[in-house]
Amino acid sequence: PASQSSSKRWTLENFDIGRGLGKGKFGQVYLAREKSSRFVVAIKVLFKNQIKEAKVDHQLRREIEIQSHLRHPNILRMFGYFHDDARVYLILEYAPGGELYRLMKKQPNQRFDEPMAAKLIAQLTDALIYCHSKNVIHRDIKPENLLLGAGNSLKIADFGWSVHAPSSRRDTVCGTLDYLPPEMIAGQTHDEKVDIWSVGILSYEFLVGKPPFEAKDYDATYSNILQAPVRFPSHVSDGAKDLIIKILQRKPNRRLPLADILAHEWVVKFSKEASNVIINSSEQPSG
Numbered sequence: 001p002a003s004q005s006s007s008k009r010w011t012l013e014n015f016d017i018g019r020g021l022g023k024g025k026f027g028q029v030y031l032a033r034e035k036s037s038r039f040v041v042a043i044k045v046l047f048k049n050q051i052k053e054a055k056v057d058h059q060l061r062r063e064i065e066i067q068s069h070l071r072h073p074n075i076l077r078m079f080g081y082f083h084d085d086a087r088v089y090l091i092l093e094y095a096p097g098g099e100l101y102r103l104m105k106k107q108p109n110q111r112f113d114e115p116m117a118a119k120l121i122a123q124l125t126d127a128l129i130y131c132h133s134k135n136v137i138h139r140d141i142k143p144e145n146l147l148l149g150a151g152n153s154l155k156i157a158d159f160g161w162s163v164h165a166p167s168s169r170r171d172t173v174c175g176t177l178d179y180l181p182p183e184m185i186a187g188q189t190h191d192e193k194v195d196i197w198s199v200g201i202l203s204y205e206f207l208v209g210k211p212p213f214e215a216k217d218y219d220a221t222y223s224n225i226l227q228a229p230v231r232f233p234s235h236v237s238d239g240a241k242d243l244i245i246k247i248l249q250r251k252p253n254r255r256l257p258l259a260d261i262l263a264h265e266w267v268v269k270f271s272k273e274a275s276n277v278i279i280n281s282s283e284q285p286s287g
């Protein structure tokens with residue numbers, strides 16, 4: 001709503017705070033409702049001392065700068081932010097479907113059918129085409145950073161790692177390596193093609209239920225990302241295999257461009273088909 005322009009001075013007084021929605025490394029997200037408009041949002045609360053200790057305040061500033069200026073149906077909106085002496089509050093779009101990986105874990109065999117996977121891949125690709133058109137690379141596309149809006153629409157959240165391309169990562173990678181391309185784990189300069197690699201990893205994970213280079217430990221994963229051939233279970237169709245192999249090319253320039261992913265026959269065919277995904281009906285708000 002126009003009244004929620006990001007230039008308005010917000011304070012906690014403007015909101016009724018509801019239940020906790022989730023926890024991240026630096027803070028917690030709460031359901032909230034803006035009092036005058038009764039508009040429902042998610043408020044991410046981050047502690048200033050933790051941010052300073054971890055020296056990620058530049059990352060937070062970048063997340064705010066980037067996410068508050070992006071406008072796309074598959075990118076979680078940031079409506080504004082405010083802070084008090086101890087905390088920073090990000091006013092974010094509320095995604096009623098919750099975290100994508102939870103929905104995936106609920107499916108039979110903990111993976112999506114081809115129509116659902118193709119729909120998610122098409123939405124993710126569309127959002128990244130938009131980001132790259134603004135010279136923004138996300139760099140941290142993984143199931144934990146994907147939420148579900150109304151109608152199981154995909155929402156990219158958490159731009160904490162996004163930068164303007166090209167870039168050479170200075171901060172140490174923490175958390176899983178599974179979604180990072182060879183050039184990033186080797187600490188080389190990288191560009192927006194790192195996000196294409198993540199689409200390939202996620203495409204595999206949506207259809208198989210786990211990422212292709214997953215291994216028992218960090219070093220084994222590292223080695224797999226750099227040299228292991230991608231292996232597919234027999235239930236993965238030839239069309240899906242063709243797409244994923246064309247995306248997961250170790251040389252960035254050989255990767256299928258995002259526009260060609262959207263136009264790939266498997267994506268076009270299945271993103272139009274109805275999917276029988278089990279939605280988290282218990283969590284859908286009534287009405």
Ligand SMILES: Cc1nn(C)cc1-c1nc2c(-c3cnn(Cc4ccccc4)c3)c(Cl)cnc2[nH]1
Pocket residue numbers: 021022023024025026027028029042044092093094095096097098099147157158283284
């Ligand atoms: C959970 C959940 N269940 N249902 C039915 C809806 C949701 C929901 N969660 C969100 C969330 C949400 C919550 N946690 N997280 C993870 C997190 C937390 C703190 C820092 C970084 C990342 C995101 C958001 Cl931002 C935005 N919208 C959300 N909606």
